[in-house]
Amino acid sequence: MDTKKITYLGIDGSYSHLAALEYFKDDDINLIGVKNFNQIFEKVQSGEADYGLVPVENSLAGSVYDNYDLLFEHDINVVGEHYLKIDLHLLGIDSEMPHDIRLQHLSKVVSHYKALEQSEGFFQKHNWIHKEIYSDTAGAAKFVSDQKDPLLAAIASRQTADIYGLKIIKESVHDNPHNFTRFLIIGYKKNELKNSNKCSIIFTVLHLPGSLVMALKVLSDNKINLVKIESRPIHGKPFEYLFYVDFSWDHEQADKVHDILQELKQNTQTVKILGYYKSGAIANL
Amino acid sequence: MDTKKITYLGIDGSYSHLAALEYFKDDDINLIGVKNFNQIFEKVQSGEADYGLVPVENSLAGSVYDNYDLLFEHDINVVGEHYLKIDLHLLGIDSEMPHDIRLQHLSKVVSHYKALEQSEGFFQKHNWIHKEIYSDTAGAAKFVSDQKDPLLAAIASRQTADIYGLKIIKESVHDNPHNFTRFLIIGYKKNELKNSNKCSIIFTVLHLPGSLVMALKVLSDNKINLVKIESRPIHGKPFEYLFYVDFSWDHEQADKVHDILQELKQNTQTVKILGYYKSGAIANL
Numbered sequence: 001m002d003t004k005k006i007t008y009l010g011i012d013g014s015y016s017h018l019a020a021l022e023y024f025k026d027d028d029i030n031l032i033g034v035k036n037f038n039q040i041f042e043k044v045q046s047g048e049a050d051y052g053l054v055p056v057e058n059s060l061a062g063s064v065y066d067n068y069d070l071l072f073e074h075d076i077n078v079v080g081e082h083y084l085k086i087d088l089h090l091l092g093i094d095s096e097m098p099h100d101i102r103l104q105h106l107s108k109v110v111s112h113y114k115a116l117e118q119s120e121g122f123f124q125k126h127n128w129i130h131k132e133i134y135s136d137t138a139g140a141a142k143f144v145s146d147q148k149d150p151l152l153a154a155i156a157s158r159q160t161a162d163i164y165g166l167k168i169i170k171e172s173v174h175d176n177p178h179n180f181t182r183f184l185i186i187g188y189k190k191n192e193l194k195n196s197n198k199c200s201i202i203f204t205v206l207h208l209p210g211s212l213v214m215a216l217k218v219l220s221d222n223k224i225n226l227v228k229i230e231s232r233p234i235h236g237k238p239f240e241y242l243f244y245v246d247f248s249w250d251h252e253q254a255d256k257v258h259d260i261l262q263e264l265k266q267n268t269q270t271v272k273i274l275g276y277y278k279s280g281a282i283a284n285l
Numbered sequence: 286m287d288t289k290k291i292t293y294l295g296i297d298g299s300y301s302h303l304a305a306l307e308y309f310k311d312d313d314i315n316l317i318g319v320k321n322f323n324q325i326f327e328k329v330q331s332g333e334a335d336y337g338l339v340p341v342e343n344s345l346a347g348s349v350y351d352n353y354d355l356l357f358e359h360d361i362n363v364v365g366e367h368y369l370k371i372d373l374h375l376l377g378i379d380s381e382m383p384h385d386i387r388l389q390h391l392s393k394v395v396s397h398y399k400a401l402e403q404s405e406g407f408f409q410k411h412n413w414i415h416k417e418i419y420s421d422t423a424g425a426a427k428f429v430s431d432q433k434d435p436l437l438a439a440i441a442s443r444q445t446a447d448i449y450g451l452k453i454i455k456e457s458v459h460d461n462p463h464n465f466t467r468f469l470i471i472g473y474k475k476n477e478l479k480n481s482n483k484c485s486i487i488f489t490v491l492h493l494p495g496s497l498v499m500a501l502k503v504l505s506d507n508k509i510n511l512v513k514i515e516s517r518p519i520h521g522k523p524f525e526y527l528f529y530v531d532f533s534w535d536h537e538q539a540d541k542v543h544d545i546l547q548e549l550k551q552n553t554q555t556v557k558i559l560g561y562y563k564s565g566a567i568a569n570l
Contacts, residue, residue: 057518057524059518059520059523060518060520061518062350062517062518065347167503176520176521178521178522178523179518180523180524182524209504209505209509209510209511210504210505210508210511211509211512212501212511213498213501213502213504213505213511214505216497216498216501217498217502219494219495219498220494220495220498220499223492223494223495224494226497226498227524228492228494228516228524228526229497229514229516230516231346231513231514231515233342233343233344233345233346233347235344235345235461236461236463236569237463238344238463238464238465238514239342239344239465239467239512239567241513256340265503282523282524
C-alpha cells in the first residue's frame with residue numbers, strides 16, 4: 001500500500017491531528033502538521049500532500065469561515081468528511097495529591113478560548129481558578145507538561161494526556177456533550193460521482209428576488225436533501241453573497257445527480273463543484 | 286423632544302459610536318458606551334436604554350455571529366438598520382516631521398486585528414513596520430495619543446483623529462474601498478408594520494428534504510425580496526440550524542406582509558419575528 005501524505009493544523013494531539021488519525025485509520029500515512037489553514041490548501045493544491053483535513057463547522061461554535069473562503073480560492077477537491085466528537089478534559093502533570101484536593105488548590109487553567117468558553121459551568125463552580133487563553137488545546141497541554149507545576153492544568157482531549165504524559169484531573173468539563181467538529185478532507189485528485197452520496201458546491205445567483213429559491217428548488221423538486229447552506233460575502237460587492245451548499249442523495253437517486261448539477265448551472269449565475277464524497281457519520285448521538 | 290438613551294460597544298470614536306451618531310443625528314441623545322455586546326442587549330431588554338446598536342455584518346469579514354445568537358436569546362425588537370462606511374486611516378500624534386520621512390521611520394502600528402488584516406497591502410509596501418493587535422481601533426488611537434511617540438501610529442477612523450487629537454499620516458490605507466458594516470438598531474418598543482419596508486425573522490424547519498425551500502418559497506411565490514439568509518447551529522441538536530432571514534417589500538406589497546408571515550408560520554416549525562423597520566442605504570457605492 002502506498003504511503004499517503006496527510007496535512008492538518010497543529011501539533012500532535014490537536015483535534016485536527018485526532019481527526020486525521022480517525023479518518024485514515026486503515027491507511028499507511030505520513031502526517032504533516034502545519035501552522036495555518038492556508039498551508040493545508042497550498043500543500044494539497046501543489047501535490048506536496050495527497051490529502052488535507054480542514055475543520056469547517058463546530059456544532060456549538062458554528063462555521064469556520066476562513067476555510068470556506070479558502071475552499072473558494074483554491075483549486076482542490078473535497079473528497080470526504082469526518083465528524084470528530086469533541087470531549088474536553090482537565091489535565092495536569094502526575095502528582096500524589098488527591099484530585100479533589102488538587103482542584104481546590106488549582107491556580108490556573110490554560111486552553112483555547114473556545115474550550116474555556118465551552119467549560120463555563122466548570123469555572124463557575126470552581127471560581128477561584130484563573131483562566132488563561134492559549135492558541136490551541138494541544139499546545140496548552142504541552143505547556144502544562146513543560147511547566148511541571150501541579151497547580152497548573154490544561155483543558156484538552158484525552159489523547160493529548162497520553163501524548164504529553166499528563167493525567168486526567170477531571171473528566172468531561174464541557175457544558176454541552178453534543179460537541180462535534182465537521183472536517184472536510186481535501187485532495188489533489190477528484191473523487192468519482194458513482195462511489196459518492198454527497199456533494200459540496202459554491203454558487204452565486206443574480207441579485208434579484210427569488211433567485212436563491214430558484215436555485216434551491218432544483219434540489220427540492222428532485223427530492224434531494226439540502227444538508228447545509230452557508231453564505232459568505234463577495235469582496236467588492238457589498239451584501240452580495242457566495243452560497244455554499246452541501247446536498248446528499250439516496251442510492252436510487254445517484255443516476256440523476258449529474259443532470260441535477262446541469263440544471264443547477266442553468267438556474268444560477270456561476271457554480272463551482274467542490275467535490276463528491278461519502279457522507280460521514282456522527283457517532284454516539 | 287425627549288432625550289433618547291442609546292447604548293453601543295466601545296469608547297468615543299469606535300465604529301459603533303460613529304454609527305450611533307450617524308443614525309440618531311436628528312435626535313437629542315444620551316450615549317452609553319459599554320464593554321460587550323451582551324450588555325447592549327441587557328440594557329435594552331430591561332428598558333434602561335431606549336435603543337442599542339449592534340453590528341451584524343461586515344461586507345468583507347462576514348457576519349458577527351455573537352450578535353445573531355444574542356438576537357435569538359433576548360426579548361428585544363429590531364427597529365432599524367444602518368450601513369456605516371469603514372475607512373481606515375493611519376493616525377499619529379502631531380509632529381513636525383514630513384509625512385513621507387515619518388512613514389520611512391515608523392516603527393509600529395497598532396489596531397484591531399481586522400483593520401490590520403484589511404490593510405495588508407500597506408504593510409507589504411512598508412514592510413519595516415511592526416504590527417501590533419489592539420482590542421479595538423478607537424482604543425488603539427487613544428493609546429497612540431497617550432504614548433506621545435511620533436514613530437508609533439494607529440489605524441482607525443478619521444473621526445477618531447479629531448477625538449484624540451491625532452493627525453492623519455496617510456489616508457485610506459485599506460485594501461478594499463467597498464467596506465461597510467451593517468448595524469441593527471434594537472429597541473425596547475416594537476415598530477409598527479405600516480411604516481416599514483423590511484423585516485428580520487428567525488425560523489426553524491423540520492429536518493427533512495425540501496423543508497427550507499418550502500419556507501423560502503413563501504417569500505418568492507409572493508415576489509418578496511429575500512435580502513439575506515444566515516444559518517446558526519442549534520445547541521444540543523448537532524447540525525440542525527436556526528435560519529435568520531431578512532426580507533424587504535415594495536410599497537404596494539405592504540398590505541400582504543401580515544398574511545405572508547402567517548403563511549410562513551404554517552410552513553416552518555417555529556418563527557420569531559425580530560421586528561419591522563425601514564431599510565438603510567449604502568452610501569457612495
